[in-house]
Amino acid sequence: MFERRIDDAVRLRTLREEDAEELFQVVDSNRAHLRQWLPWLDANTTPNDSVAFIQATLRQEAANQGFTCAILLQGHIIGVVGYHPIRWSNRSVEIEYWLARAAVGRGIMTQCCRLLVSYAFDGYGLNRVQIPAAVGNGRSRAIPERLGFKLEGTIRDAEWLYDHFVDHALYAMLKRGWVGEQQGGGYSPPAARPSKPTP
Ligand SMILES: CC(C)(COP(=O)(O)OP(=O)(O)OC[C@H]1O[C@@H](n2cnc3c(N)ncnc32)[C@H](O)[C@@H]1OP(=O)(O)O)[C@@H](O)C(=O)NCCC(=O)NCCS
Structure with a gap:
C-alpha cells in the first residue's frame, strides 16, 4: 500500500474497498463540477459503481501497473489521483x-501530482510521465505547467465527453528534466510571478 503525507492536513493513500461509500458520496455531491471534464459520471450512479472502480484500481496495482490514491483532508476523502496502467x-x-x-x-x-511524478521516476524507475488535459480545462492544464512539464502538442478529438469531443493538450516530463521535490517543481505563487514585459 502506498501512503504519503502531503502536509499536516493532507495525505495520500491507496484506495481500499471500505472507501467506496464515502468516495461515492463525494462524487455524487460534485457531479456538475466533475462532469464538465470527466467522462465517467453518468456511469457512476450507486456506491457499487465506486466499489467496482476501486476493485479495478486494486487489480491494476496487484499487476504492478500503478496505483490510485484517495486524497484525504483531515481524514476525509476530497479527491483521487492515480496512474493509468504503466506502459512498461x-x-x-x-x-x-x-x-x-x-x-x-x-x-x-x-x-x-509532484509526489506521483517523483514516484514514477524514483519508485517505478520510469522515463516519461504524461498529463493530458482538455484544451479548455485551464485549471487542469495549470498543474503540469506549474510542475515544469513540456507542452508537446494537441491530440485532436482525444476524448468523448457525453455529447462532444474535446481536444487534449498533451504535457510530458522526462526523468532527465525532472527537478522534483527538491526545487519545488517550478511552482511560483501567483503574487511572485514575474509580470509580462511590455513591448
Ligand atoms: C483539475 C483540478 C484538480 C485542479 O484543481 P486546482 O485546485 O486548481 O489545482 P491545485 O490543487 O493544484 O491548486 C492550484 C490553485 O491553488 C493555488 N495555490 C495555492 N498554494 C499553492 C501551492 N503551494 N502550489 C500550487 N498551487 C497553489 C494556485 O495558485 C491555484 O489557484 P488559482 O488557479 O486560483 O491560481 C480541479 O479543478 C478538478 O478536479 N476539476 C474537475 C475534474 C478535472 O478537470 N480533472 C482533470 C481532468 S484532465
Missing part, C-alpha cells in the same frame, strides 16, 4: 486526477 515497454505512464469543488484552489493537486 516504454517506461511511460499517465496521471489522472480530480478534486471536490470545495478543495480546489489551495495547491493540493499540484503537490499530489
